[in-house]
Amino acid sequence: MPFVPHTEAEIRQMLAVIGLTSLDDLFADITPELRPRSFNVPAGKTESAVLARMEALAGKNRTDLISFLGAGFYQHAVPSVIDALTGRSEFYTAYTPYQPECSQGTLQAIFEFQTAVARLFDMECCNASVYDGGSALFEAAMMAVRHTKRHSIVVDECINPLWRAQLETWHNEGIVHFVTVPHKNGTSDMAALKAAITDNTAAVMVQNPNFFGAVEDFSELFAHARAHKVLSVISVYPVLQSVLKTPGEMGADVAVADGQSLGQYLNFGGPYLGIMTCRKDCIRQFPGRIVGRTKDVDGETGYVLTLQAREQHIRRAKATSNICSNQALCALRALIYLAVVGRQGLMRVAENSMVMARKAVEKLTAISGVHLLNDAPFGNEVALVLPKPAAAVAASLMAQGIVPGFPLGGLYAGMDNVLLLACTELTSSQQVDALASALASALGGAQ
Amino acid sequence: MKSLFAQSVAGRVGYLPEKPEKSAAELLSAHLLRKVEPQLPELSELDVVRHFTRLSQQNFGVDSHFYPLGSCTMKYNPKFTEQAAALPGFTRLHPLLAQMPEGERYTQGALQCLWDMEQALKEITGMAGYTLQPMAGANGEFTGVKLIAAYHKDKGNKKTKIIVPDSAHGTNPASAVLAGYDIVNIESKDGMIDPETLEAALDDDVAALMMTCPNTLGLFETHLPQIVEKLRKVDALLYYDGANMNAVLGQMRVGDVGFDVVHLNVHKTFATPHGGGGPGAGPVGVSEKLLPYLPVGRVEKRADDSFFLNFDYPKSIGHIAPFYGNFGIVVRGLAYIERLGGEGLRRASTFAVLNANYLRVVLQDTLDIPYNRVCMHEFVASAPEGQRALDIAKGLLDRGYHAPTIYFPLIVKECLMPEPTETESKQTLDAFVEALMDAVAEGRDTPEKAHEAPVTLPIRRLDETAAARQMVLTEDMA
Structure with a gap:
C-alpha cells in the first residue's frame, strides 16, 4: 500500500502492545x-498511471494561445530560481x-x-499574507470597521469586479x-467618492491602476478621508x-494587492497570495x-x-479574523522574485509591460472604429471600445488562436463593446501584429 | 543569518530583463510616479540561491524530521503530486480563459480536474455536492457557515446562534462570528459533547452546531446519533470540521450520519504540502438541501461528457474565491486520491489510528494521559506533574524531532497533542518515544537544564514578549 510502511509483523506487534487483536478493533x-x-x-x-492521466488532462488545456488576458492576473516571467528554491522540501513540507x-x-x-513589500508599497507594516487579493480587500474593510467602530465602506466600482x-x-x-x-467612463469619480463619505463611513476603497487599466492619483481623496477620520x-x-x-x-492607511504577478503561475485561479500592508497605528487591527x-x-537575532x-x-x-494559515509558500515565491529581479529588474518588468501596451494601443486604435474607452493615463492594461460586441469578436479571434483580452459586457452595464487588454514583458511585437491583423479582419475594416 | 537586504550591493543585478525602450518617466507624467525607487535588494542570482538554500536548512520539515504536530496531519507529501501540479498545461492556464465566450472548450482538462475532485470527495464523504472554492480550512468554515445562514434565511428561520464545544479549533467560533452569529460555548464532559448539556443550550435560535469528530482530544464523539436527532428537532444544521478527517476515511461518511456541511483540509487529509503555513485548500461539501446555495460557477457535465461552468444559481451565496479555488492544490489532492484509491484511503486512516494508539500506550507511563482509552488519529497528554509542556517540546527539538502541538486544546492542562500519521514507521515512533522519555527525564532530574533547551539549533529560546512590545516587523522598523 503506498506511503504506509508497516509490515504484517509490525502490525501484529503494535496491536499486541495496544492490547487489541485486529485493526478493526481500533474503530469500535x-x-x-x-x-x-x-x-x-x-x-x-x-x-x-496517475501521472499519465494528469498529463492527458493538462494537455486538454490550451496554453499555446496568444493571450492578452489580464484583468488583475498576468503572465509575467517566472524566473527558474523560484521553482528551484521553493521546491526545497525544507520549505514546502514544514508547517x-x-x-x-x-x-x-x-x-x-x-x-x-514583509520588509520587501513594505518598501515596495512605501508602507510601514506588512503581514505574512492572506489568501488572495479579494480576501485582502475584505480583511482591510474589517480592519477599518474595528478601527473606526463604523460599519459602512465606500467602494469604487473601478475595483476589480x-x-x-x-x-x-x-x-x-x-x-x-x-x-x-x-465609475465614470472607466475612471474613478472622485467627487462622487468624496460625496459618499458620511459619518458612518469606516473606509474608502479604491484600486490603482484600476480594473480598466487607468492610473490615478488618490492623494486628494485620501486627504479628504483622513479629515473625516475615514x-x-x-x-x-x-x-x-x-x-x-x-x-x-x-x-493610504491600508494597501493591499494580489501577489500573483510576483513570481506565481496563473494556475487556473490559484493558489495566489493576498498582500496586506498598513500604517503602524492600525497594527492592532491587522489580521x-x-x-x-x-x-x-x-x-x-531571531x-x-x-x-x-x-x-x-x-x-x-x-x-x-478567522484566518489561521497564510500563503507562506506563495509569499516565499514573491520574495524570491523580488530578490532576484531586484530594484532595477522590477522596474524593467513594469516598463517593458507598459511599452508593449502602448504598442498594442497604437496598432489597434489604427483600426477603423476601434478607440480607447477614455483618455486616462494607463499602465500595462487598457480598455478598448470596438465597433461590434466584444464577446463575438473575441470568440472569432480565439478560433484563430488569439485571446484578445476580456470582454467586459458581463461585468459592467453598457460595456458590451468593451475589451480589456493586457500586455506584459512577455508580449512580443509579433503577437501584437498578429492581434491587430486578426482584429482588423474580424471587424471587416482596413488597418 | 544576515538578511537579504544586508547582503545587497548597489548596482549588482540578478535576473535582469531587457532594457526598456522607454522609462516610466517617458510613459507617465511625474505626478503619477513614485519619487524614490523601491529599495529592493540588489543581488546576483547565486547570492539569492545561497541565501534561500541556507534559510531552508534552518527549517524542520516532514522530509527531514518526524513532525507529529497534532491537528495538522503532517503526513508525507508524495513527490509525484508536485510533478502533476507543475504541468505547464495547468500552471500557465489563465482562469478567465474558461469564462471567455466558448472558453470552456479551451479548458476542458482543468474543468475535468475540478469535476473529478468533486465526485471523489462526494463518494469519500457521502455528501451531495461540493464547492472547491474555499482557499483554506478556515475559509471553508466561513463558507460553510455562510451556507447555513443562506439556508435559514431562505426558509424564513430567524436563527442567531451557533453552538461550539469548548474543545473546538479557534477558527470555528471566529468563522461563525465573521458570518454574523453569536457563539454559544458548551462544556465537554469526559472529553465528549454531553447530550444533556447540548439539550440545555438548544432552542429555536440555534442555527447549527459546529463539531469536530473525532474531536480535538482525539476521541470519537460516541453520542453522535443523539446529537443529530436533537439538532433536527429545532431545524438546526450540523457542521463537520474536517480537520480530523484523516481518522475516519472509509470508516464513516459524514453525509451518511447526518452532517449537513463539511469542510475538508486537502493539505491534511489528502497529503498536499503545508508549505510553511499555506497554501492549502478547504473544499466544502453539503447535503441535498444546501445544494442551491453553493458558490458559483459550478462545474457541470453535459450529455456529451463536456464540462462547463454554470453561474445560473439564483440562491447561490456567490463567490468565495475569485475563480475556482486553489486549483494547484486541488490537482495535487486529486492525484493523491487516484493513487491511493478507496482501499488506500481506508488504510491511511487505519494506520494513522494504529500509530496514534501505539504511541499513546507506549507513552502512558511517561506522560499523563487524561483520556486513556482507544483514540483515533491523535491523542492528548499532559506533561508530568511539575513539568511544562513547553520544556518537553523544546527538548524534543534538541533530540531531532518536531514537537507535538502544545497548549491546545485549551481544556487540557500543559497539553501535548501528538498526531503521528500513517506514513511513519514503528521504528520512527519507537525512536521518538525514547527521545520524549529522555526529555521528560531531563525535566524531572535537571529542570534548569530542561528550561535551557533547545541548545543544538542555530537559535535558542526567543524573547516573544520583547517581539510583541518592540514590534520590529520589517528591517526598517528597527
Whole structure:
C-alpha cells in the first residue's frame, strides 16, 4: 500500500502492545449504524498511471494561445530560481512556524517578505499574507470597521469586479456593508467618492491602476478621508508599484494587492497570495500571521510569530479574523522574485509591460472604429471600445488562436463593446501584429 | 543569518530583463510616479540561491524530521503530486480563459480536474455536492457557515446562534462570528459533547452546531446519533470540521450520519504540502438541501461528457474565491486520491489510528494521559506533574524531532497533542518515544537544564514578549 510502511509483523506487534487483536478493533467506537452506506472510490493506480492521466488532462488545456488576458492576473516571467528554491522540501513540507527555533528559515523569509513589500508599497507594516487579493480587500474593510467602530465602506466600482463579488459574498449586513460608487467612463469619480463619505463611513476603497487599466492619483481623496477620520484603502498591482506613485505617498492607511504577478503561475485561479500592508497605528487591527524580529536568550537575532493575541487560536470568537494559515509558500515565491529581479529588474518588468501596451494601443486604435474607452493615463492594461460586441469578436479571434483580452459586457452595464487588454514583458511585437491583423479582419475594416 | 537586504550591493543585478525602450518617466507624467525607487535588494542570482538554500536548512520539515504536530496531519507529501501540479498545461492556464465566450472548450482538462475532485470527495464523504472554492480550512468554515445562514434565511428561520464545544479549533467560533452569529460555548464532559448539556443550550435560535469528530482530544464523539436527532428537532444544521478527517476515511461518511456541511483540509487529509503555513485548500461539501446555495460557477457535465461552468444559481451565496479555488492544490489532492484509491484511503486512516494508539500506550507511563482509552488519529497528554509542556517540546527539538502541538486544546492542562500519521514507521515512533522519555527525564532530574533547551539549533529560546512590545516587523522598523 503506498506511503504506509508497516509490515504484517509490525502490525501484529503494535496491536499486541495496544492490547487489541485486529485493526478493526481500533474503530469500535464507530458503531454499525454510523458505518458508510457505500465507499465506491475507484481502486488505486500506479504512479505512472496517475501521472499519465494528469498529463492527458493538462494537455486538454490550451496554453499555446496568444493571450492578452489580464484583468488583475498576468503572465509575467517566472524566473527558474523560484521553482528551484521553493521546491526545497525544507520549505514546502514544514508547517506554520509554531516552534520558532526549528523554523527560522520560514520565519526569516516571511520577515524579509514583509520588509520587501513594505518598501515596495512605501508602507510601514506588512503581514505574512492572506489568501488572495479579494480576501485582502475584505480583511482591510474589517480592519477599518474595528478601527473606526463604523460599519459602512465606500467602494469604487473601478475595483476589480471579481474581488467586489467576493466582498459581496463575504460581507454581513450586521457587521459591514458596502456602498458602491459608479465609475465614470472607466475612471474613478472622485467627487462622487468624496460625496459618499458620511459619518458612518469606516473606509474608502479604491484600486490603482484600476480594473480598466487607468492610473490615478488618490492623494486628494485620501486627504479628504483622513479629515473625516475615514481610513483609505488602496489595492495595487505589485509589479507596477515599482514605478507608480506609492500608497504611502498618497497617504493610504491600508494597501493591499494580489501577489500573483510576483513570481506565481496563473494556475487556473490559484493558489495566489493576498498582500496586506498598513500604517503602524492600525497594527492592532491587522489580521493574520505577522513575524517580528527579536533576540534569543544568548542575544542572537531571531524571528517569531508575534502579536498573536489578535489571533483566533488565542482569542477565538474575539479574534481580528478567522484566518489561521497564510500563503507562506506563495509569499516565499514573491520574495524570491523580488530578490532576484531586484530594484532595477522590477522596474524593467513594469516598463517593458507598459511599452508593449502602448504598442498594442497604437496598432489597434489604427483600426477603423476601434478607440480607447477614455483618455486616462494607463499602465500595462487598457480598455478598448470596438465597433461590434466584444464577446463575438473575441470568440472569432480565439478560433484563430488569439485571446484578445476580456470582454467586459458581463461585468459592467453598457460595456458590451468593451475589451480589456493586457500586455506584459512577455508580449512580443509579433503577437501584437498578429492581434491587430486578426482584429482588423474580424471587424471587416482596413488597418 | 544576515538578511537579504544586508547582503545587497548597489548596482549588482540578478535576473535582469531587457532594457526598456522607454522609462516610466517617458510613459507617465511625474505626478503619477513614485519619487524614490523601491529599495529592493540588489543581488546576483547565486547570492539569492545561497541565501534561500541556507534559510531552508534552518527549517524542520516532514522530509527531514518526524513532525507529529497534532491537528495538522503532517503526513508525507508524495513527490509525484508536485510533478502533476507543475504541468505547464495547468500552471500557465489563465482562469478567465474558461469564462471567455466558448472558453470552456479551451479548458476542458482543468474543468475535468475540478469535476473529478468533486465526485471523489462526494463518494469519500457521502455528501451531495461540493464547492472547491474555499482557499483554506478556515475559509471553508466561513463558507460553510455562510451556507447555513443562506439556508435559514431562505426558509424564513430567524436563527442567531451557533453552538461550539469548548474543545473546538479557534477558527470555528471566529468563522461563525465573521458570518454574523453569536457563539454559544458548551462544556465537554469526559472529553465528549454531553447530550444533556447540548439539550440545555438548544432552542429555536440555534442555527447549527459546529463539531469536530473525532474531536480535538482525539476521541470519537460516541453520542453522535443523539446529537443529530436533537439538532433536527429545532431545524438546526450540523457542521463537520474536517480537520480530523484523516481518522475516519472509509470508516464513516459524514453525509451518511447526518452532517449537513463539511469542510475538508486537502493539505491534511489528502497529503498536499503545508508549505510553511499555506497554501492549502478547504473544499466544502453539503447535503441535498444546501445544494442551491453553493458558490458559483459550478462545474457541470453535459450529455456529451463536456464540462462547463454554470453561474445560473439564483440562491447561490456567490463567490468565495475569485475563480475556482486553489486549483494547484486541488490537482495535487486529486492525484493523491487516484493513487491511493478507496482501499488506500481506508488504510491511511487505519494506520494513522494504529500509530496514534501505539504511541499513546507506549507513552502512558511517561506522560499523563487524561483520556486513556482507544483514540483515533491523535491523542492528548499532559506533561508530568511539575513539568511544562513547553520544556518537553523544546527538548524534543534538541533530540531531532518536531514537537507535538502544545497548549491546545485549551481544556487540557500543559497539553501535548501528538498526531503521528500513517506514513511513519514503528521504528520512527519507537525512536521518538525514547527521545520524549529522555526529555521528560531531563525535566524531572535537571529542570534548569530542561528550561535551557533547545541548545543544538542555530537559535535558542526567543524573547516573544520583547517581539510583541518592540514590534520590529520589517528591517526598517528597527
